[in-house]
Amino acid sequence: MSAPAAKVSKKELNSNHDGADETSEKEQQEAIEHIDEVQNEIDRLNEQASEEILKVEQKYNKLRQPFFQKRSELIAKIPNFWVTTFVNHPQVSALLGEEDEEALHYLTRVEVTEFEDIKSGYRIDFYFDENPYFENKVLSKEFHLNESGDPSSKSTEIKWKSGKDLTKRSSQTQNKASRKRQHEEPESFFTWFTDHSDAGADELGEVIKDDIWPNPLQYYLVPDMDDEEGEGEEDDDDDEEEEGLEDIDEEGDEDEGEEDEDDDEGEEGEVSNLTPSISGV
Template identity: 70%
Template sequence: MAAQPKVAKVEGKNKKDASFETADKEQQEAIEKIDEVQNEIDRLNEQASDEILKVEQKYNKLRQPFFQKRSEMIAKIPNFWVTAFVNHPQVSALLNDEDEEVFHFLTKVEVQEFDDIKSGYKITFHFKENEFFKNQTISKEFHLNETGEPSSISTPINWKNGKDLVKKYAAKGGSGDRKRNHEDQQPESFFSWFSDNSDAGVDELGEVIKDDIWPNPLQYYLASEMDEDHSGEEGDDGVDDDEDGDGVDEDDDEEDS
């Protein structure tokens, strides 16, 4: 009789183990099915990426004649590009006074995305003859290799004697974060960014030019005029009832009399 409880206890344990085994098996089967579904989702994502890439390539080609036409119109406006860059908050933070002098000779900017788009892009700056360097064009290219590792290369700038802004501002100890601060620190030159290819992975300025300025530079060229218009409207709202401009309210005069 004493052996019976032990047998019952063993049987209960076997049932519990069996239920765990069943649960583990069901869980494993669910995981395998989820993995199969996830593989299908990944396959569709890859297919979507390929189709999106084809659409982007198509419309990049369609946009080219309009970019060319826009460049021809921009060429008729003096100081278009320097104004657009100075009005852009992020780019302006990297422009010191001498950079702005150089940018007054900037006649054309071009952004060219590579054929497969995902592999990178190229920014080209066109300059008329100037006192700073001999190059008529300088370019910076951004590349992604097959593993997605970023890199960049840029045109060597042929600076004229004593005009190398990169060396000049490096010698002055330009701020590492390249922020404009006339009181505390001398900012690095814009051309320090242009010539620096040490860490393309953290290069935000190229993306700003490609994705923000290049699609619609006119909005930044007109930004200063729009700010002036807004400030004028605010001034109108602040006009008081003193039409004579003598600083005395007519109602107060009547009450005093």
């Protein structure tokens, strides 16, 4: 009778195990549903936070405007401020050809304007004095995000003066600039205004908006490495001259010591020569 009893117990164990699996799966499903509900609440708060952050950004953008205006007025008093700033910026300088720099010497003001709905885009304006390259007084490029989130850009058409289109320079000119800068030159900085191929990842636009515009002074004041190297070389020359003078002084002292020894030997010789004469007398 013991064998049948053992079989019954095994069936009961299997039945209990199946019931435990069903309970576990049910609890997991309920947990997943609750996680989804909690995640929805988190997403709702994130959207609310984004809206609040946007309002704060809009508020402080308006508060910054008078200071940006004052800064522009002060920058206007410094010749070649913006071309110096661009040349000193490592990413922007890599995009500048030799003639681009010449054209940017006529750049008097740069302004970045974020649209009221910050998420929808921004505009960069470049103001120029009368120059030999193009007729425009202002060159602008705008970046937009439409309602579906797709990026796009548009820009001012540059009205080049005859024979001055920097975007059509010969390879010979660019190779000359490349030799000077020791790296491959782009066609021209100004091709950026006509390049709308990847508005969502426009590096130059982002660098100007997020890095240069908030504080251009930090790049204007970057020290000239050539000057620093020149000063270092002058210091080295001065040190070498001082060392040379010290060597000369030391040699002079040695010569004087040798002369003193020769004089002493001479005096001793004269005394010895006089001694026999005195004895002979």
